[in-house]
Amino acid sequence: MSAVRRRRLDLAQGRVELAHGGGGRAMGQLVEEVFRAAFDNPVLARAEDASPIGGGLVMTTDSFVVSPLFFPGGDIGSLAVHGTVNDLAMAGAAPVALSAAFVIEEGFPLADLARIAASMAAAAREAGVPVVTGDTKVVERGKGDGVFVTTTGIGRCRPGIAPSAGQVRPGDVILLNGPVGDHGVAIMAAREGMEFAEPLLSDSAALHGLVGALLAAAPGVRCLRDPTRGGLAATLNEVADRCGCGMLLQEAAIPVRPAVAAACELLGLDPLHVANEGKLVAILPPGEAEAALAALRAHPLGREAARIGTVTEDARRYVQIDTRFGGRRMVDWLAGEQLPRIC
Amino acid sequence: MSAVRRRRLDLAQGRVELAHGGGGRAMGQLVEEVFRAAFDNPVLARAEDASPIGGGLVMTTDSFVVSPLFFPGGDIGSLAVHGTVNDLAMAGAAPVALSAAFVIEEGFPLADLARIAASMAAAAREAGVPVVTGDTKVVERGKGDGVFVTTTGIGRCRPGIAPSAGQVRPGDVILLNGPVGDHGVAIMAAREGMEFAEPLLSDSAALHGLVGALLAAAPGVRCLRDPTRGGLAATLNEVADRCGCGMLLQEAAIPVRPAVAAACELLGLDPLHVANEGKLVAILPPGEAEAALAALRAHPLGREAARIGTVTEDARRYVQIDTRFGGRRMVDWLAGEQLPRIC
Known part of the structure; x- marks a missing residue:
């Protein structure tokens, strides 16, 4: 019930909990009191999944930390492409370009990485959008969990269409x-x-x-x-x-x-x-x-x-x-x- | 010595090593044999830090996993903004918009998160570029390492300037x-x-x-x-x-x-x-x-x-x-x- 007001976050002693990443009210509060408070600007304040950047374009970003990495019906690679394309689509925009950044845990099998890259590439081809740039970082064993993927998407709006x-x-x-x-x-x-x-x-x-x-x-x-x-x-x-x-x-x-x-x-x-x-x-x-x-x-x-x-x-x-x-x-x-x- | 050729990666049995994230030859090989092979497209093949996406714009992305998160002269927040603005600048482009995605480990102090967000926002303001969109994910304790930040940047090229x-x-x-x-x-x-x-x-x-x-x-x-x-x-x-x-x-x-x-x-x-x-x-x-x-x-x-x-x-x-x-x-x-x- 959105009419109920929660106490503000304890920014002095509090800690991030799993609930803060859950897409529910706790995440909304974290985003509002930590991020929107810091990055105070009118575009971010709209709180839509994709934001206008001028020239009829919108931008969206998502980190994917799904576990397991491979699941019936997809994997982290196809999911990252679909999720980002969908955030653009929800702004009424057609996808123009994607970026993909990987944080990989030391010891992760190259075969799995290649499988994820192939699945991501297939999803991007099917969606008709190129992955134009990327990044790769590796963290020590036990400091990550297999692979995290962050995709960012740029989309072109349809004239006169700006759902919100x-x-x-x-x-x-x-x-x-x-x-x-x-x-x-x-x-x-x-x-x-x-x-x-x-x-x-x-x-x-x-x-x-x-x-x-x-x-x-x-x-x-x-x-x-x-x-x-x-x-x-x-x-x-x-x-x-x-x-x-x-x-x-x-x-x-x-x-x-x-x-x-x-x-x-x-x-x-x-x-x-x-x-x-x-x-x-x-x-x-x-x-x-x-x-x-x-x-x-x-x-x-x-x-x-x-x-x-x-x-x-x-x-x-x-x-x-x-x-x-x-x-x-x-x-x-x-x-x-x-x-x-x-x- | 770039003339020396290494053996190809063992995509069947091999594993990701820390060296694959180091920016040196091992990373070049991983990017080439895993990512560029999968995402085969002419823009990615240019292998510049920022890639053209049409309309005189370029796009770049980077994950930041620096440790420690706070260091003399900066922190992961300011570093993420600087690194991404610089990748745009190296394409001869002026920054237009940034996105920021956070993967946070459960238990991370909110005070540190707020400090990182504030430092990021200050760096973005100083660079004159807005952070227009973001994402927050939380992973269980021991499945991450404090905070990883992925920033993506969009920049506008100067007419006639395309260094490569x-x-x-x-x-x-x-x-x-x-x-x-x-x-x-x-x-x-x-x-x-x-x-x-x-x-x-x-x-x-x-x-x-x-x-x-x-x-x-x-x-x-x-x-x-x-x-x-x-x-x-x-x-x-x-x-x-x-x-x-x-x-x-x-x-x-x-x-x-x-x-x-x-x-x-x-x-x-x-x-x-x-x-x-x-x-x-x-x-x-x-x-x-x-x-x-x-x-x-x-x-x-x-x-x-x-x-x-x-x-x-x-x-x-x-x-x-x-x-x-x-x-x-x-x-x-x-x-x-x-x-x-x-x-």
Whole structure:
């Protein structure tokens, strides 16, 4: 519940906790009180995933520390490309160039490094964006964990298109391009060595093509977000917080694969809090909702797209959900993340 | 000696070694055989620190893993800004925007994180470039080492200016903007707890202003390089390798602070192999050398600038030095780096 205020960070005695990297409220607080306070500038203050740098270009960066490095449906290399391309896409931008910086732990197998580089290159080729520059650092054994990859992306905006959370208004419709929870559950299952009859694959994918199709059909899209760390719940709470509205979701309308639902049940996870790497939320005026939904469903990455709720007038900025059983409950914004190092 | 060929990496059984991050020949081999092989594209193949991305812009990225995080003359925050601004400056570009991504070890003091962010912000303000976007990840205790910072920079090229190693020709003059070895020796002394009568400070500084003054006086500059990891020796060997020429240096002309020379003697280091973070090498036609040297010396970061040698016609691509004692020796390109995690 974003209306609850936490105490400020203890900058004298406090320490960084895993929750500070979880994409939830604790991370928001760290970013606000440490980084935004230091780098005080209007572009950073927008708090969008990608920032304008002039000339119609936007810039985004992400470090990837996913564990394990290889997982069903992808690896740290493809994930880094997809994640960065998606942050550009959520700004309505087409990818122009990527950089890749590697921090490698001494003793890491060259075969694994080559496999990661190949996967990254394949993902970049498929997304149609070149990796133009890079860097390699090596740290001593025990001072890293295999490989960390930091990708930065530059994208070109479409004229007149600049989606942002601040534009969202009551009455807007919330769309989702497919089932939630696949990535987080795939990682968790890989970590725990769990096996399922139906294999659980990460949904990791580059969404800029899907966004292009969506914007062509519905140029009035107000806000685009990829619900990664913290899942759909964190993403919607963050948007509600920025636009000063509430949201009301329909649980029955939110797609979750049966195998993912079963795994979540087993692991004690809520699919709404689990990370996705090939999903987007589009918030747009009701008049464009039908055209947008049709455009999403016509694309291979949006076949299971659904209308999952609406934006409400609510000064408390509550995100609520009508459950399958006829009740209504809060969709909370976790302090941290159920699963550290999910991306 | 760049003419010597090493065996190819063992991509089946080999492992990453500290030397692969050292900026020397081992790193060159890793980049070539793992990364450039995978990301095969003409921009990356240029092997300059910053790469063109269209629209007169260049992009560069660097991960910083320096240890200790705080050292005399700077810290990982200011170093990350300077290093990235300098990579842009060496492409003849003015900085436009920076991104900053942090991988933080669980338990890291918030006070230190805030100090790093403040130092980074101060360095960015001083360089006149905004940090427009960022990311924060947290890894478990023992899976990182305090903080790693990855900065990416976008710069705008000056019309008609595109320095690169490939343009260097026999007869060109080699200039250096000041004494070498300060950064590496400051780090090493901090690590070893050594104290000197005269404090050893890193030379970490943003060089884009100096480069602007240099290019105004000498627009024909062929190649600019900042001799960081691997020092002046690695930088000149790399340029020699790319342009297919040799180089002849005058040892007596290369400035080294007495305290740095003494510390190197004590630590068994060669100042030519020690990293710098506020130095540049400019290679240019002899006709512009005087004007360039005057421009460098008129700038606070170039007061001790010197003409240190010339480019020679030499198919073996040897970098050689005339010593103070009247001899001539090879300036070798170390396989790795004398000092891991220097930046």
